Amino acid sequence: MCFVKTISDGGKGLSLSPILERFNSLRLAGKKDTVSVIEYELLEAATNNFQESNVIGEGGRGHVYKARFNEKLLAAVKRIDDAGHDAEREFNNEVNWLTKIRHQNIISLLGYCIHAETRFLVYEMMQNGSLEKQLHGPTHGSNLTWHLRMKIAVDVARGLEYLHEHCNHPVVHRDLKSSNILLDSSFNAKLSDFGLSVTAGTQSRNVKISGTLGYVAPEYLLEGKLTDKSDVYAFGVVLLELLMGRRPVEKMSPTQCQSMVTWAMPQLTDRSKLPNIVDPVIRDTMDLKHLYQVAAVAVLCIQPEPSYRPLITDVLHSLIPLVPTDLGGSLRVT
Structure with a gap:
């Protein structure tokens, strides 16, 4: 039996039932180029009037809320309070890409809403939050075993492979980082945040450099050159995060920062030093040959x-053999 919550709007009853049916029919049909426009009142009801206790994340332009549409359907609602041109362009870009793209390792957009100057994006719920939160938050990566980390790397590579190789025109994500990799209840990883994504080859020299320090490829940062190889660079940084449990840029003093890539590079190619820079949470839990292979891919x-x-x-074909079969790889664990 479907539980439907009705809220009152000046005597007019608003039922969640039609929107749920729309969600379900879209998901079952797997339709492309279709996304629901959701009434603001439904989002208000599902988030309990955007109550602070329902905040599950924070982006650069606003908060992300847990939204309960009924006892079966939980979703995540990103609220964008920024009314500037950049925010509007990124919102439109995100809706545009995520209505076209359907892949198991790319976040599903369930719908969107524009209410006055505030915009909302409604996504499938990812119960384990972001990879950044798992690695650098209160648990410091303790939920992520070596095999789970390799599975996450493979999931991310699969998502990128779809963008680079299988879309009609190759897509460059342009802002791949651990906070944009979301994890569901089984630690399946999905790429999110397509506000900066572009079709490969459409980047003009005059476009403002966008991305996140520590993940941005040097040729893009210095010359504005953006290709699928820029995403590969960012993937390498994420792989190092998984390996070492360190942030891409660490503050050493009020005026000094250290780049993980610069610091790690000499040690990644030295087999005697490599085990010492691995995240203590997973140190000594993997086959050394596998560790050398992952370090070589990252380099x-x-x-x-x-x-x-x-x-x-x-990259994907190098990592699949390191992931157990039950986690989507080809490694037979005895």
């Missing part, structure tokens, strides 16, 4: 020269 991905970086497809 290739973060090469300063983009032509030396591998395609994401090659």
Whole structure:
């Protein structure tokens, strides 16, 4: 039996039933180029009037809320309070991409809403939050075993491979980072935040550099050159985060920051030093040969020269053998 919550709006009853039916029919049909426009009152009811206790995350432009539409359907609502041109462009870009893209490792957009100057995006719920929160939050990565970390890396590579190789025109994510990798209840990883994504090859030289310090490829930062290899660089940084449990840029003093890539590079290629820089949470829990292989992949991905970086497809095929079969890889664990 479907539980339907009705809220009163000046005597007019608003039922959640039609919107739930729309969600379900879209998901079952797997329709592309379709996304629900959701009434503001429904979002208000589902988030308990955007109550602070329902905040599950914070983005650069607003909060993310847990929304309960009924006892079966939980969703995440991103509220964008920024009314500037950049925020509007990113919102439209996100809706545009996520209505076209459907993949198991890319977040599903269930709907959106524009209410006065505030915009809302409604996504599937990802119970384990972001990879950033798992690695650098209160648990400091203790929920993530070596095999789970490798599974997350493979999931992210699969999502990127879909964008780079299987979309009609290749898509560059442009803001891949641990806070934009979301994890469901089984730690399946999905790429999120497509506000900055572009079709490969459409980047003009005059476009403002966008992205996050520590993840931005050097050729993009210095020359404005953006290709799929820019995403591969960011993937290499995420792989190092999974390996070492460190942030891409760490503050050493009020005026000094240290880049993880610069610090790690000499040690990644030295087999005697490599085990010492691994996150203590997973240290000594993996086959050393597997550790050397992951470090070698990371080193290739973060090469300063983009032509030396591998395609994401090659990265994916290097990592699949390190993930157990029950987690979506090809490794048989005895």
